[in-house]
Amino acid sequence: MNAILEGFRGFARYFGGVMGADAYAKYLEHHADSGHGEAPMTEREFWRDRTDRQDSNPQGRCC
Secondary structure, eight states: OHHHHHHHHHHHHHHHHTTTTTTTHHHHHHHOOOOOOOSSOOOOHHHHHHHHHHHHSSOOOOO
């Protein structure tokens, strides 16, 4: 039973990565590694910025 649960968790992490659910976490990691002087965007600001950029520069995507 534990192996099934671990398999499901692995699939959920993979699917979340494909869908971009981990984008904010990746942004924070990049921001910290880059040594920016200013504070990172809040999660709300990040998603608003990302959505605005996608709307102004449409690329091939499913939705």
